[in-house]
Amino acid sequence: MKAVVIGSTGYGGIELIRLLQGHPNAEIGAMVSSSSAGKPLGEVYPHAAHLTFTLEEMDVDGIAEVGDVIFFATPPGVSGKWAPTFLERGKIVIDLSGDFRLGNPDTYQQWYQREPAPVEWMERAVYGLSEWYGEQVAQATLIANPGCYPTATLLAVLPLLKEGLIQTSPLVVDAKSGVSGAGRGLSESKLYCEVNENLYPYKIGVHQHTPELERFAEAESGEPVKILFTPHLIPMNRGILTNVYAQAKPGVTGHDVADCYRSYYENTPFVRLKPEGEWPQTKHVRGSNYCDLGWHVDERTGTVTAVAVIDNLMKGAAGQAVQNLNIRMGWPETAGLEGLPLYP
Amino acid sequence: MKAVVIGSTGYGGIELIRLLQGHPNAEIGAMVSSSSAGKPLGEVYPHAAHLTFTLEEMDVDGIAEVGDVIFFATPPGVSGKWAPTFLERGKIVIDLSGDFRLGNPDTYQQWYQREPAPVEWMERAVYGLSEWYGEQVAQATLIANPGCYPTATLLAVLPLLKEGLIQTSPLVVDAKSGVSGAGRGLSESKLYCEVNENLYPYKIGVHQHTPELERFAEAESGEPVKILFTPHLIPMNRGILTNVYAQAKPGVTGHDVADCYRSYYENTPFVRLKPEGEWPQTKHVRGSNYCDLGWHVDERTGTVTAVAVIDNLMKGAAGQAVQNLNIRMGWPETAGLEGLPLYP
Amino acid sequence: MKAVVIGSTGYGGIELIRLLQGHPNAEIGAMVSSSSAGKPLGEVYPHAAHLTFTLEEMDVDGIAEVGDVIFFATPPGVSGKWAPTFLERGKIVIDLSGDFRLGNPDTYQQWYQREPAPVEWMERAVYGLSEWYGEQVAQATLIANPGCYPTATLLAVLPLLKEGLIQTSPLVVDAKSGVSGAGRGLSESKLYCEVNENLYPYKIGVHQHTPELERFAEAESGEPVKILFTPHLIPMNRGILTNVYAQAKPGVTGHDVADCYRSYYENTPFVRLKPEGEWPQTKHVRGSNYCDLGWHVDERTGTVTAVAVIDNLMKGAAGQAVQNLNIRMGWPETAGLEGLPLYP
Amino acid sequence: MKAVVIGSTGYGGIELIRLLQGHPNAEIGAMVSSSSAGKPLGEVYPHAAHLTFTLEEMDVDGIAEVGDVIFFATPPGVSGKWAPTFLERGKIVIDLSGDFRLGNPDTYQQWYQREPAPVEWMERAVYGLSEWYGEQVAQATLIANPGCYPTATLLAVLPLLKEGLIQTSPLVVDAKSGVSGAGRGLSESKLYCEVNENLYPYKIGVHQHTPELERFAEAESGEPVKILFTPHLIPMNRGILTNVYAQAKPGVTGHDVADCYRSYYENTPFVRLKPEGEWPQTKHVRGSNYCDLGWHVDERTGTVTAVAVIDNLMKGAAGQAVQNLNIRMGWPETAGLEGLPLYP
Incomplete structure (x- = not known):
């Protein structure tokens, strides 16, 4: 199972990478970052310098080839535009942005002050509050990961x-x-x-x-x-x-x-x-x-x-996204998420 | 005009000392600290080591002799016990603790879970929210400085x-x-x-x-x-x-x-x-x-x-206490309090 | 392979627990804390409240029965006194304190200002700077984990x-x-x-x-x-x-x-x-x-x-202790330690 | 005595303003900020919103008219360019940047990697480490305030x-x-x-x-x-x-x-x-x-x-600048600087 992270260099993206890196069932297929494409990950995030990934351009065909599940850890507007392409190619999309959470284009336009995603996908998206909508998540192709x-x-x-x-x-x-x-x-x-x-x-x-x-x-x-x-x-x-x-x-x-x-x-x-x-x-x-x-x-x-x-960044973003992936794939819900909090 | 600070080594007390030290009309007569009596101030607070005060015991006669106004920057229960003595000797008392704020011994006992101050003083105390009760503060002998x-x-x-x-x-x-x-x-x-x-x-x-x-x-x-x-x-x-x-x-x-x-x-x-x-x-x-x-x-x-x-520690404690002193003495309300916030 | 942590409620101890909890080869046999014995772990560390351990007294027989490896995450003087007992019973001891690091009782007494551990164990201890003394660690029964x-x-x-x-x-x-x-x-x-x-x-x-x-x-x-x-x-x-x-x-x-x-x-x-x-x-x-x-x-x-x-708390204490355990047991050196740094 | 602060919206500049605002002998004639000219000070620094200054352009004639002493709290290169103009008009200049500290254009060019100030002014500048060069400061027209x-x-x-x-x-x-x-x-x-x-x-x-x-x-x-x-x-x-x-x-x-x-x-x-x-x-x-x-x-x-x-920002910048102003003007060395440290 290969995952692609789009928006790898935001804080949500790098947290996803931390979790996927330690996940027993998933592995990272590609890290996409439009702002830092071409750079090694370690240049943008030296704490991860021992990983040898190079950040990549937003290349739909390339991503579709390498990835089974596509995470969007991007600002508003990005997944609304690109997610449908991946969905149409049969990929699972887990979107950490707000583009598909509201179910209603008008509400989106009013509160986000920008063009909404296609209404048909907005309506089909499953809201990934795992404890409440886990059954739907298990069947979903487009999961709208909740806001923090x-x-x-x-x-x-x-x-x-x-x-x-x-x-x-x-x-x-x-x-x-x-x-x-x-x-x-x-x-x-x-x-x-x-x-x-x-x-x-x-x-x-x-x-x-x-x-x-x-x-x-x-x-x-x-x-x-x-x-x-x-x-x-x-x-x-x-x-x-x-x-x-x-x-x-x-x-x-x-x-x-x-x-x-x-x-x-x-x-x-x-x-x-x-x-x-x-x-x-x-x-x-x-x-x-x-x-x-x-x-x-x-x-x-x-x-x-x-x-x-x-x-x-965890239950409020990347952690719940992985929890939703686990539910979607039928893996143990806690896979890759068992770590104790870092204290103090 | 000489001020005595009782409870000099708490954070409220040392903030009072900072303000009084820079006040144009008042000066510090004594610093009282039961926990650190006998030590030079600079041993407890090295940031103030250039001041040559020695912290003193709670000695009512000594304090009454040197002080015109007595500030209590003490935990609950202390001013309730000692303030009346100073009030009876004609001193102005400004109490930064909660002992005289509630006007009602029963309420005090219920919420503070301790013996209230004498009811006659509780009732005579003026609540020192300067912007609202300044006129009463100007006449008060016992000022109950508000909580933060x-x-x-x-x-x-x-x-x-x-x-x-x-x-x-x-x-x-x-x-x-x-x-x-x-x-x-x-x-x-x-x-x-x-x-x-x-x-x-x-x-x-x-x-x-x-x-x-x-x-x-x-x-x-x-x-x-x-x-x-x-x-x-x-x-x-x-x-x-x-x-x-x-x-x-x-x-x-x-x-x-x-x-x-x-x-x-x-x-x-x-x-x-x-x-x-x-x-x-x-x-x-x-x-x-x-x-x-x-x-x-x-x-x-x-x-x-x-x-x-x-x-x-300022408007929520020592600053408002000095503001109340200013109002009580007929000094400019801002005396000793004109400093800009420390930013950043 | 069961591990006992003595000194579980210090910051080094709780970090060890975090690591052992996620270790593929080891599990926690008991958590010892003389100051909090009898309390559930979650009362002292609510971040770990879902673990159902109860903190235990320092009971040599009980510990020896349940533990294969004994970690000391204790203040100076504790392991010097108790480690020999466990060593004599054939246990592996990994000591995170300074009691066995100096190889010389006089130096210890001079710098630590306290009674040194028995000289024969001080001399037999292997200094666990993993990258430098890994070969000796692999054979050691008493590992003196380095200071931070x-x-x-x-x-x-x-x-x-x-x-x-x-x-x-x-x-x-x-x-x-x-x-x-x-x-x-x-x-x-x-x-x-x-x-x-x-x-x-x-x-x-x-x-x-x-x-x-x-x-x-x-x-x-x-x-x-x-x-x-x-x-x-x-x-x-x-x-x-x-x-x-x-x-x-x-x-x-x-x-x-x-x-x-x-x-x-x-x-x-x-x-x-x-x-x-x-x-x-x-x-x-x-x-x-x-x-x-x-x-x-x-x-x-x-x-x-x-x-x-x-x-x-990691390479400077609990992390290196687990690294030394891995080396000692012939497990992959990185077992239980693969996690990316938590950033930001 | 009127002071002009050039570079008012940096942290050094706003600290100077705090000090000058509370100074018994000096007052602020103008606040210059090329990046925020035209804005009220309170828009850039809301903590100072009660001051009614408007930030001004770098206008040499205007500044020279209103100011007796000119403080530069600017990045490297600014005072080197503008200070001579004010010096030639008989103003006192106190420069918080590094432009006049090194006494030697070559050294400046080597370490700052930019065009040095005119050599004649570089050589005439007095290094304002107050405790060491106070006597020269007392006579100086151009004071190079030391680095932090x-x-x-x-x-x-x-x-x-x-x-x-x-x-x-x-x-x-x-x-x-x-x-x-x-x-x-x-x-x-x-x-x-x-x-x-x-x-x-x-x-x-x-x-x-x-x-x-x-x-x-x-x-x-x-x-x-x-x-x-x-x-x-x-x-x-x-x-x-x-x-x-x-x-x-x-x-x-x-x-x-x-x-x-x-x-x-x-x-x-x-x-x-x-x-x-x-x-x-x-x-x-x-x-x-x-x-x-x-x-x-x-x-x-x-x-x-x-x-x-x-x-x-104080002894390392604005505080020492005011100390130097005091020395230069023959005022008490501590004027406007008597405040206790803010603790905690």
């Missing part, structure tokens, strides 16, 4: 919505991400001196992960859901922590919430539930595919707080 | 509550603090290796700043207010960012919110309002007494988000 | 000393380490607020790794060698960078140095040589067992600078 | 060289700097994710501060001196720590070195000597103009290690 924020947030909120434990409105999501989520592109706001000892929200109410959250929140709750989503930049490399704040339905207790989570996640390999009164920490999942979940039901205010952490 | 989280949060939310622009319930506060807020005491959770590349919430719904928030939210809104307050630890030394999430009253627009803030803060020296569509960053106030305020009114969800940042 | 600083420094300097390319005196080593090298024990100097945005040297000329460096520098050069060793604390979790400054022997060029390194390390799996004019970065080896080596021969001053980086 | 690395290094080594306590060769300088030393310009190597948890040397033996070090080392020792200078990038914003390694002259003891330093620095306001057996930490001077000095005389190896720390 939605992965953490949806894992936390979907059980509560589906079981009707919380009001669907107002739903407030306050999320915090390490800087690698913003990629390796140059901008003043990502300079070390600007980020270090700093903290701030951005894109309040207008972040493109909002409709992705609402789409699946509505699907599972069966009601219209509007979410105010506020992301923050945190001075660390990896990690997302997301808090969902909702009003409890009358009579709902901490016990109910705990039971609800247990019924959904007790047998999943990557979602770990925190004991009562403890909350997740991003460092506890760093470098791994785990999602740690905690919660608080506040009787004074009637508020349910659900807290989830993931490594944004 | 409440300073930022109340500055953001009080105008909206007072003018009735938001629903009083549910009110969700998601706040993030640098590590210095947890003090210099030893604990595994504050070790560099544990904090670095980490992020997590703590004390959800049970933090002792909750009743402080509710007290003044109720006072200004004239209604009962219940707040779910969730603090987080962030891998940085200084800085607090707090988000208040509330439902807008019908018809309230971004314009209304902007006007409201302007009417309260346009002429205050330390609250700076962000332009529309920009939000505050903690680094923009680091080392200074500023509070930067931004907001977002989200029409899709009807949510108002108010965002405030402060330096927790 | 000496691993990086000796890999950089031994080829130059052995081939006589540099003067043996003066030899200056300026080394920098992340904070995890100082362990998880509580001290004010390791608090986040004290370390962050800080940098300083410590123990100049008196660090206990000095005699370890000199012992093997002398062994390979065949001459007496005195080294001034200066370690520094760096605000990061993992990583060591060490610079060796030496005077070049007359006529020695950059070419000679490059050839020398190539002849020693070209076929080793974990030492990677940097291209001319590039130097190693700690982040390029983080989380991996690699040692990246670079150098500079300065004609103006006649100085050779050799630069090495490792992850102090 | 040379400031720390020369303060540490000049007394030892001048008093003949150390051999002049080999002289090894291993220096470490926070990232702000590299400025605010965009480059991948300065991105947060690349710097955080990283550490590496750069420009070994070829850094442009080498000839600056050698020039004044030779001047004070009276002998030719060749220095191997190795700078490192450290994951922190501010701070330089520099180690000078030299061989002690026969018979030189720790006492001699201590006496030597005391005789030079006992009465200087900004150089603080560490007690025996303690070494400086960058955090102890952060945000201040102090230089903390420590040392170690190692009898085993005959090596003297001198350790100095400064804040690279």
Whole structure:
């Protein structure tokens, strides 16, 4: 089984390469990078200098020949344009970008402010939130790997919505991400001196992960859901922590919430539930595919707080992409993903 | 005018010393530290080794003799016990701890889990949120300096509550603090290796700043207010960012919110309002007494988000304490506090 | 093959557990921690909460029954006392502490300021610098795993000393380490607020790794060698960078140095040589067992600078310990150590 | 007294603005920034948004009209071109760049790889290492403010060289700097994710501060001196720590070195000597103009290690520039520089 990574030199791409390199069933067929084509991988990423790959141009025929599965770890707009070609040649495509997640071209255009992918493929894409849509993933040819924020947030909120434990409105999501989520592109706001000892929200109410959250929140709750989503930049490399704040339905207790989570996640390999009164920490999942979940039901205010952490490059990107590949191929779901978090 | 700092070797204490050292009207009469009495200041804080102070025991007579104003930068329980003695001798007391903030011994006992200060002094204390209670501060003998989280949060939310622009319930506060807020005491959770590349919430719904928030939210809104307050630890030394999430009253627009803030803060020296569509960053106030305020009114969800940042050791502790001293003494409110933030 | 880790709750211990957990040939028989015996591992290290181990007392019989190889990841003095018992029962012991590295009880007593291990075992211990003493390691029962600083420094300097390319005196080593090298024990100097945005040297000329460096520098050069060793604390979790400054022997060029390194390390799996004019970065080896080596021969001053980086918990501790286990057991040297560095 | 800052939007420039803003004798006449001319300062630096300056074009006549002293906080090549114009109009120029430090156009061309400033001005410039050349600074019209690395290094080594306590060769300088030393310009190597948890040397033996070090080392020792200078990038914003390694002259003891330093620095306001057996930490001077000095005389190896720390933007740039202005104007040397370091 040969995998091709398109967008190898972003942080998501190089994380995919790390995982594929250690995978028992897959191997890397080619690394594509339009910005660094022709360079040895080690020139762009010296930490991987012992691998002898050369970064390649985006050459559809070449890629189709060497690859059985094609990963897109690219900025918006790239997979929307190129994925159909590979799909038509019978390849499996796992897309880490947002191009196929929304199911609806209009919503895409509104929130991403760019031309959507072909509607027929947008509709056929399976949303790869592994714990929720694993059965469809197992049959999919085009897997839309979830966004980093939605992965953490949806894992936390979907059980509560589906079981009707919380009001669907107002739903407030306050999320915090390490800087690698913003990629390796140059901008003043990502300079070390600007980020270090700093903290701030951005894109309040207008972040493109909002409709992705609402789409699946509505699907599972069966009601219209509007979410105010506020992301923050945190001075660390990896990690997302997301808090969902909702009003409890009358009579709902901490016990109910705990039971609800247990019924959904007790047998999943990557979602770990925190004991009562403890909350997740991003460092506890760093470098791994785990999602740690905690919660608080506040009787004074009637508020349910659900807290989830993931490594944004792992369960939030490359890790879940490999998990989806495993599911799709019928391999053990944890293949290549068994490593403990790197601590400290 | 001589000041005595009790609790000189905590982070709040040493920040007070930095400010008093550069103050045009005040000077330091004595530095008290029960844990390090007898040591030169420079042994505990080598960055201040050129100051030739020796840390002193808690000696009431000695302190009363040398000091006109007594600052308590101490853990809970200390000022509650000792402040009355100094007050009875006619000293001004500015207390940076929570002992006199709640106005109500029962509430104190419930949230702080310890013996409250004498009720008569608790009731006479003036809450030193300078921009809101400056007139009372100007007359006060006992000033209860606000907590770090409440300073930022109340500055953001009080105008909206007072003018009735938001629903009083549910009110969700998601706040993030640098590590210095947890003090210099030893604990595994504050070790560099544990904090670095980490992020997590703590004390959800049970933090002792909750009743402080509710007290003044109720006072200004004239209604009962219940707040779910969730603090987080962030891998940085200084800085607090707090988000208040509330439902807008019908018809309230971004314009209304902007006007409201302007009417309260346009002429205050330390609250700076962000332009529309920009939000505050903690680094923009680091080392200074500023509070930067931004907001977002989200029409899709009807949510108002108010965002405030402060330096927790400055406007959230020592800076506001000096601001209150200035107000109390009739000095320019900004005396000793004019410095620009240290950037980057 | 069952391994027992003594000292499981230090940073070196938990890294060993991470590696053993992913090792194809070994498995963990027991985790010993005198400070946390009886607790589940997940209580001390929530990132590993899905492992169901309970930390155990130091029980010699129990350990001897379950373990084929015993790792000591303990403070000085522990293995010196307990390792002989296990050795006498025919166990393989890999000691990550300094108790058996110096070969000489007097030197140990002088630099470690404590009672040395039994001299007969000190003399029989094999120094586990894998690339240099792999043949002896393959036969050893007691392996003294090198210190973190000496691993990086000796890999950089031994080829130059052995081939006589540099003067043996003066030899200056300026080394920098992340904070995890100082362990998880509580001290004010390791608090986040004290370390962050800080940098300083410590123990100049008196660090206990000095005699370890000199012992093997002398062994390979065949001459007496005195080294001034200066370690520094760096605000990061993992990583060591060490610079060796030496005077070049007359006529020695950059070419000679490059050839020398190539002849020693070209076929080793974990030492990677940097291209001319590039130097190693700690982040390029983080989380991996690699040692990246670079150098500079300065004609103006006649100085050779050799630069090495490792992850102090990997090649500088747990990684090399597993590498030594692999060598000792005749397994592939890289078993369980193939992972790419975690980047970024 | 009006000051103009050319290059206001670099990190050195904005630090100058912070200092001038709080200076009792000087005020800011204009802020010049060719890259951001026309923008309000607060748009480029929101932390200073309450200052109402607009950034201006490089307009010689306008600047000459408004300014008595002109600070250049610009990249190499700018002051070399423009400073003479202002000097000829009778202005005082304080240049924070390297254009006038070397006294010799050939050396400049060799190490900076660019066109030197006019030789007559290069020769007339006074090197502004305040503690050493204050008398000349007091008379100067063109002050070449020292580089950040040379400031720390020369303060540490000049007394030892001048008093003949150390051999002049080999002289090894291993220096470490926070990232702000590299400025605010965009480059991948300065991105947060690349710097955080990283550490590496750069420009070994070829850094442009080498000839600056050698020039004044030779001047004070009276002998030719060749220095191997190795700078490192450290994951922190501010701070330089520099180690000078030299061989002690026969018979030189720790006492001699201590006496030597005391005789030079006992009465200087900004150089603080560490007690025996303690070494400086960058955090102890952060945000201040102090230089903390420590040392170690190692009898085993005959090596003297001198350790100095400064804040690279303060004593290493803007702070020393203001100190030089104070000296030049006959103001108290510490005017505007009395602030304690910002700790923690």
